[in-house]
Amino acid sequence: MRQFCAAALAALFLFIGLVSHASAQDITLRSRDGGVELTGTLLGFDGEFYRLQTQYGELTVDSSGVLCEGVGCPSLTDFVAELTVSGSETMGAVLMPALIEAFALRGGLTTSRETTGPDTFTYHLKEGGTGKTVGRFFFHLTNTDTGFADLLSDNADIVMALREIRRAEITRAHEAGLGDLQKHNRSRVLALDAMVPIVAPGNPVDAISPTDLSRILAGTLTNWATLGGPDAPISIHLRNPGSGLAQGVEDRLVKPARVTLTDGIIRHDSNTALAEAIARDPFGIGLASYSEIGNTKPLDLTGPCGFRLNAARRTIKTEDFPLTAPMFLYLPARRLPALAREFLAYTGSTSAQIVIRRAGFVDQAPEEVPIDLQGDRFRNAIAVADGTSGLSELQRMAKTLSGKRRLTLSFRFEPGASRLDAQSRSNVQHLARALEAGTYDGRHMLFVGFSDGQGPAEGNLRIAQKRAEAVRLAVVEAAETADLSRVVMASDAFGEAMPMACDDSTWGRQANRRVEVWLE
Known part of the structure; x- marks a missing residue:
């Protein structure tokens, strides 16, 4: 049949999607000779392709071969690339903004940041000469769990995660048409972090074994005297349960030891709050992000053989420090706007690795x-x-x-x-x-x-x-x-x-x- 029919039929077999943040509205796509038309709900437009929900299912159609009719039709000339990123506050507070600003500067764009809520903000990217807006990057900073929930509910295009995707999330994403998020092209390690045991600066203990950490978390080791410290009860501080950091602690320390977390753990909504609480608590211990240990004292990891491992940029990069925590970006199987694709490509560049280091994280160069x-x-x-x-x-x-x-x-x-x-x-x-x-x-x-x-x-x-x-x-x-x-x-x-x-x-x-x- 005509070019439009071929494009529509081919789209039935494309397992990709497009991104848009406009309200979903019914539109009609008509071939340029007027012989074929397709009506459906506009799910997205990336400046090149439409994504529609139709009676044939979800279709992807090249805009160059069709005319769009309806109030929901996007502008082909004044298109603004939009991207919503949700998940880890650790990644979204400093690292991602630093990368966006460096990316924009490299491309001759200017940026402005608009705070839209207590945990949301938007980056506006504009052409340096004309001031024309070419991109809007929306951020929702919560935790890894919420990031995956936003992705599954079509409220996010990218997830910032401090842990690997879990089996139930993989299954739900596949059922939702987001592709196999386990494949290497569906995720990337943006930078590296680590889970570091920390105590107050005045605590005399300077090393701990992961076995003893597990016993503390399980509530079977409760006094600092056992570790060579003062005769005082140990108080435990962790991030809130939905955070990737807290879940990483469970995955790497609690589950392998076949124990469960004790009651009475003091939870914190941010890495900064966790570090500040430990600095004030002379008998506290916590597991913090390497990038945000504040004024606390990090403990080396040790064991009965006497080997000691400390968290440093090189030992994290080589994974010699065993509690390394990769920082992931998860992307569904949908086509992103060109500007978003260029940004993602930039994050792996040599210049981006310098930005990552300056932001306090461990790069992968x-x-x-x-x-x-x-x-x-x-x-x-x-x-x-x-x-x-x-x-x-x-x-x-x-x-x-x-x-x-x-x-x-x-x-x-x-x-x-x-x-x-x-x-x-x-x-x-x-x-x-x-x-x-x-x-x-x-x-x-x-x-x-x-x-x-x-x-x-x-x-x-x-x-x-x-x-x-x-x-x-x-x-x-x-x-x-x-x-x-x-x-x-x-x-x-x-x-x-x-x-x-x-x-x-x-x-x-x-x-x-x-x-x-x-x-x-």
Whole structure:
């Protein structure tokens, strides 16, 4: 049939949508020769495509092939790109505004911020010369739960989340026609954060094990004297239950320990309020965002083997600090306006990583760490080297890695699974894009697998080698346009030779099971 019919039929098979914040109204789309027409409720317009709810279902139609009739028809010449972002207050208060302002400046646009409510605001983006409005970005700052609820009710286009999407949310999103939000193109890690145990500055305790943290959260460890502190009851401070930070605490500390949260936890509506409360409470402990610990004292993570891990930009970026928390943007399977797509592309750029660092968060720009800065890790390796075979493997590792530099992109697998965790899946994409850009042309890239110390050493070595090769193949598959003949890529493994944490807990073993990338 005519061009319009072909477009309409093709749209039946497009699992994409469009974004609009105008009230839904009935419109008629008519082919330019007047032979075919389609009536339905306008769900969205992105400046190029209409999205309609019709008797045939939800259709997407190219505006260049049709004429729009009805009071709800948007302007093709004065189109303003609109985007609604909902979810984590941690991400939306500082980080996203900083990125929007930097994006606008780079594109010659001006920005103005309009506060529209206690937890809402709008960014207006205008052309620098004419002052014409070209975009409006609406923000609803609440928590991760509300962000997903807004997305599922069609009140948001993007979710800011401090945790991975949960199975029930995946199912509901799929049923709502939003696509599979587990796919890598439906989410991206914007920046990195961490859950950091904090106490008041005067508290003498300076380190705690995740096992003891779990006992505190469960209410079975209740006095600071047990940890070498004063003889005083421990008060617990956490974010409100709907926040991604609080849910991350449950997912990473409570559930693996197979305990439940105790009663009497003091809850806070913001990260700032949590940090301020801990600073005032001499016997309080909380788990705070790395970006907002305020005037509190962060505690190192430790264990019976004596290893200590502190939250710092590099240890968070490498996931050596085990309570790292990726900051996600989730996007449904719908077409966003061009300006919104350009903004999302900008968030992964080199200049955006600088903005992320300046905003107090941990960026994802890969860095190369010289081997002479691996002292603590090699000291741990020496301390646990067991017998002749352990010493031999340690010597082989030192010889193999000598002269190489460690890349800050590490890879870990989900507990009990062969699937990479969320941050690692993002790291695969980052490394693949770098290979496509020729960043590592002429270099030798070695994927190195490590394991925990549970079970026979030979078996651990085989598993570590298998994981290293799996990561290498995942990166190769993702780097579709890279000329891999310009890079020498290989894999190796050293099993349990260089542990990051004690093996006495689930989190410690998870930290030790990893794949690193070393460059020469």
